[in-house]
Amino acid sequence: MTITYPDPFKIVVTDPGVYAPQHDSRLLIEALQKTNLAPGRHVLDLCTGSGVVAVAAAQLGALSVTAIDICPRAVRCARANAASAGVRVNVEMGSLTDEPARGSFDVVLGNPPYVPTGPEAAGTEKIPLETGPAWAWNAGDDGRLVLDPLCAAAPGLLTDGGTMLIVQSEFSGVEQSLRDLRSRGLCAEILMWQWVPFGPVLSARAQWLERVGRLEERRREEELVVIRADKAT
Numbered sequence: 001m002t003i004t005y006p007d008p009f010k011i012v013v014t015d016p017g018v019y020a021p022q023h024d025s026r027l028l029i030e031a032l033q034k035t036n037l038a039p040g041r042h043v044l045d046l047c048t049g050s051g052v053v054a055v056a057a058a059q060l061g062a063l064s065v066t067a068i069d070i071c072p073r074a075v076r077c078a079r080a081n082a083a084s085a086g087v088r089v090n091v092e093m094g095s096l097t098d099e100p101a102r103g104s105f106d107v108v109l110g111n112p113p114y115v116p117t118g119p120e121a122a123g124t125e126k127i128p129l130e131t132g133p134a135w136a137w138n139a140g141d142d143g144r145l146v147l148d149p150l151c152a153a154a155p156g157l158l159t160d161g162g163t164m165l166i167v168q169s170e171f172s173g174v175e176q177s178l179r180d181l182r183s184r185g186l187c188a189e190i191l192m193w194q195w196v197p198f199g200p201v202l203s204a205r206a207q208w209l210e211r212v213g214r215l216e217e218r219r220r221e222e223e224l225v226v227i228r229a230d231k232a233t
Contacts, residue, residue, distance in 0.1 A: 011052050013080040017073040019049040019132035023196040024224050028111055028167040029056045031192050031226040037163055038062040041106035044157065046150070049136065051078025051091060053109055058087035066102065067091045071133070096149055108157045108164040112146035113139040114172040115201055118212065125204040137201050143172030151180035154229055158186075161233040165191070170223040171202075171214060181229045191228040197221050 011021060029052070032038055039061035045054040048067035051074075058065045067078050067089050075093045082089035094102075117138040127134075139145040147168060154164050164186075168177060174190070181188035198206060198220045209215035 011050050011081055012084040013077055014050065014130070015073050015077045016129045017133055018071065018077045019074070019136035020130055021050055021052045022199045023194065024111055024167045024169075025049075025052050027192060027194050027224050027226055028053055028109060028165060031165050031167075031228075032056060032107075032109065033060060034192070035163070035165070035228070036060075037107045037165075042066075042159075043107045043109065044068070044102075044105040046096065046108065046110045047112045047136075047146070048078050048091065049074050049111070049132070051081045051089060053111060054078060054089045054091070055082055055085045055087055057107070057109065058082070058089050059085065062107070065089045066105070068094045068098075070095050071136075096146070096153055104157060104159045104162065106159050106162045108154070108162070110150055110164065110166040112150055112166070112168070113137050114143045114147060114168045115139055115205065116141060116143040116171055116209070116214065117205075118208065127200050127204045131200045139172065143169065144176065147172060147177055148180065151177055152184070154181060154186060155184050155231060158231040160231060162231050164227075164229040166227045166229070167224060168227070169202075170225070171209070174225050174227070177227055181227070186229040186231055188227060188229040190225050192226040194224050195221050196224055 038057045043057045043062040043065045045067040048069045054067035078091045115137040
């Protein structure tokens with residue numbers, strides 16, 4: 001049977017106050033399909049935004065899907081996209097710190113904010129409003145404002161034998177994520193990677209990244225990776 005998962009660039013319900021799906025959403029969905037982790041399993045989608053990844057998990061046969069976001073507009077948007085797709089997704093407002101109370105999941109998906117954000121990067125950028133709010137991508141000077149606590153929380157979010165899939169950029173410390181996850185007893189590796197042209201945020205921030213030595217001059221593409229972290233049974 002062929003399952004058609006949602007194209008992140010063709011979601012039905014959008015909101016200028018919600019992160020617009022980009023290449024990272026598509027890559028995470030492709031990783032979920034490639035691994036065949038969803039069928040018959042309980043799935044948690046963190047930082048769900050528009051809900052496109054959660055919808056994909058439901059369409060791929062998850063037994064249940066819970067989607068979380070800190071923004072009420074994102075919650076409404078994700079619920080609307082799930083309804084439009086005809087799938088059941090439990091969309092709730094909440095943050096990573098709330099998750100231990102929800103219990104553990106077989107599969108945890110994460111597309112957190114990961115764009116480095118120094119003080120020199122602010123104030124002069126021209127980022128389209130439809131991209132979404134700044135807090136949906138800004139992640140501190142090293143891009144790890146959410147990645148660090150996510151890696152720390154991973155073992156508690158997963159059932160024994162469970163798997164976490166995280167998508168992030170080369171600019172936010174891929175090796176650091178691998179070390180953090182492994183230090184907490186998970187088996188972590190890079191599952192997929194893809195070079196993509198800069199989206200609207202990195203395009204606006206490219207000159208700052210060049211000035212601080214994090215980007216080669218005139219390069220306007222980044223490597224996205226999906227990290228797979230497995231908890232032992």
